[in-house]
Amino acid sequence: xxxxxxxxxxxxxxxxxxxxxxxxxxxxxxxxxxxxxxxxxxxxxxxxxxxxxxxxxxxxxxxxxxxxxxxxxxxxxxxxxxxxxxxxxxxxxxxxxxxxxxxxxxxxxxxxxxxxxxxxxxxxxxxxxxxxxxxxxxxxxxxxxxxxxxxxx
Amino acid sequence: xxxxxxxxxxxxxxxxxxxxxxxxxxxxxxxxxxxxxxxxxxxxxxxxxxxxxxxxxxxxxxxxxxxxxxxxxxxxxxxxxxxxxxxxxxxxxxxxxxxxxxxxxxxxxxxxxxxxxxxxxxxxxxxxxxxxxxxxxxxxxxxxxxxxxxxxx
DNA sequence: ACCAAACCAGACTACTATAGTCCAGTTTGA
DNA sequence: TCAAACTGGACTATAGTAGTCTGGTTTGGT
Numbered sequence: 416x417x418x419x420x421x422x423x424x425x426x427x428x429x430x431x432x433x434x435x436x437x438x439x440x441x442x443x444x445x446x447x448x449x450x451x452x453x454x455x456x457x458x459x460x461x462x463x464x465x466x467x468x469x470x471x472x473x474x475x476x477x478x479x480x481x482x483x484x485x486x487x488x489x490x491x492x493x494x495x496x497x498x499x500x501x502x503x504x505x506x507x508x509x510x511x512x513x514x515x516x517x518x519x520x521x522x523x524x525x526x527x528x529x530x531x532x533x534x535x536x537x538x539x540x541x542x543x544x545x546x547x548x549x550x551x552x553x554x555x556x557x558x559x560x561x562x563x564x565x566x567x568x
Numbered sequence: 569x570x571x572x573x574x575x576x577x578x579x580x581x582x583x584x585x586x587x588x589x590x591x592x593x594x595x596x597x598x599x600x601x602x603x604x605x606x607x608x609x610x611x612x613x614x615x616x617x618x619x620x621x622x623x624x625x626x627x628x629x630x631x632x633x634x635x636x637x638x639x640x641x642x643x644x645x646x647x648x649x650x651x652x653x654x655x656x657x658x659x660x661x662x663x664x665x666x667x668x669x670x671x672x673x674x675x676x677x678x679x680x681x682x683x684x685x686x687x688x689x690x691x692x693x694x695x696x697x698x699x700x701x702x703x704x705x706x707x708x709x710x711x712x713x714x715x716x717x718x719x720x721x
Numbered sequence: 722a723c724c725a726a727a728c729c730a731g732a733c734t735a736c737t738a739t740a741g742t743c744c745a746g747t748t749t750g751a
Numbered sequence: 752t753c754a755a756a757c758t759g760g761a762c763t764a765t766a767g768t769a770g771t772c773t774g775g776t777t778t779g780g781t
Binding site: 595596597611612614615618625626627628629630631632633 | 756
């Protein structure tokens with residue numbers, strides 16, 4: 416199980432924005448030239464982040480992208496959900512897996528496990544802010560995990 | 569992020585085995601006719617479980633598959649690792665992502681987050697046994713999550 | 722007014738992994 | 752010796768990822 420490169424690239428773009436001084440916009444080109452990403456692909460990722468209201472765009476000459484909020488108010492869960500659709504897909508749930516619905520609701524204990532897996536990840540990611548990600552040091556992930564854990568009880 | 573159908577099918581196969589009386593082997597055909605799975609695909613999954621020493625096969629007439637150990641001694645982590653390769657792939661780690669190595673080790677805080685995500689999932693899955701999965705009721709997943717959490721500290 | 726720099730958007734394509742199929746074995750109990 | 756089962760490898764179809772390509776629209780500066 417892994418996240419796609421969309422999430423990886425998107426996070427790096429967001430780190431670039433978090434590092435900008437006084438809300439100055441950064442252009443797709445600047446990020447791309449620093450990272451060697453594809454320009455058009457990166458644009459698509461930034462559009463997803465814009466539609467999710469995580470970043471805002473400034474069109475026209477001297478335009479670019481800025482964070483829609485302070486990095487401390489943006490958490491990893493919403494970033495992942497914007498770029499992946501969900502943190503963890505609880506399959507064998509009605510409607511998912513194109514109508515191939517699990518017929519074991521009363522037979523096996525799989526679904527509650529996937530449900531809890533999603534809760535665990537949601538809680539963990541929710542407590543990690545872009546500020547922490549961008550600052551790198553001393554992230555105290557243990558505390559985040561603790562919070563994620565407690566939320567399950 | 570989701571697990572593949574391999575894991576879903578594989579788990580259901582294991583639940584069938586756990587439900588067998590007195591170590592009587594179950595055949596691929598029996599599982600397939602009960603679930604509507606593809607025969608040859610299910611065989612492949614059972615081979616993976618055999619190579620991982622989670623199940624044992626009995627060849628020849630009246631053969632089939634049995635659990636290699638008691639369901640209480642088989643945990644979800646090893647099942648997932650047998651069928652998916654890993655619970656969560658820590659990318660941006662040297663060697664992964666076919667030699668496209670992340671060049672931000674000193675710039676961003678992404679890797680430790682993915683590392684902790686893997687630890688969190690590993691711990692959570694490790695504490696869930698096939699016995700619990702097959703018995704369905706009263707799984708006390710909260711306790712498993714608690715243990716997973718503690719292991720991070 | 723115009724131009725260039727940037728974002729915007731949709732259709733298209735290449736590649737890879739998943740989810741299978743097919744077939745030719747080998748093993749074993751009756 | 753036969754049939755029921757597992758074994759194993761090569762093959763295929765489909766879907767999703769990771770892009771490309773093209774033609775826009777918006778805006779600041781001159």
